[in-house]
Amino acid sequence: MKNVLRNLLHYQDLLLKIRQLEHELTTYPESIEKLGRELKQHRIAVARAEEQLSENSKQKERKEEYLVLCKDNLEKFEQDLMEVTNQKEYSAVLKEIDSTKREIQETETTIITIMESSKELEIEYEKLKNTMIQLESTHNEAVSGFQENNQEKIAEKKKLEKEKRALEKDIPAPYMRKFNQIAAKRSGIAVSTVSGECCSACNMKIRPQMVNNMQRNPNELFICDNCQRILVLPEPDDNDS
């Protein structure tokens, strides 16, 4: 008869592996999470630069319209200058011409400043956009790599679940109940091997009398006095079960 306790240990091993796979399947690795965060930051920065560039261009357009208006005015004033009839009128028009010329100069300077700022912004924007595109591609690659890995893991999980179901048939119900009871309280570890006369889960020494009894009754349940887990003796190397 196959050792029931050994089956229980194997069963526990399967459960833990399935649990780990489930965890891995539902969690992106930190490297991908980090890439995702960087990508998000770059997308925001690119959008912000785009907004600023569009704002600059609108501002430039407004200034250019104003410049046209000023130049029209200047032309009119220069026309007026030829039609003045006295010194007073002449001085007044001249004053308008001077102030319009100043206005034109200031507006032109502002337009140049906006253009320079846009030029710098454009360089920064291109840099950000290129990095964003690179990040996008790295992120996509990492995600599809993760999904490919997942396919292997999904297949592995299915295989383990099948094995688990088959094994369940080999474990008598009272053993299974006891196992589930302890596992629920001990984060899934209900079975512990005896290693060097100690419980490998809690490191407490096992009474020699108990070890003796375990050797004589290989299918009986023995519980660790300290951690209350089911104890299993290590398998001898020449075991032929």
Ligand SMILES: [Zn+2]
């Ligand atoms: Zn123990």
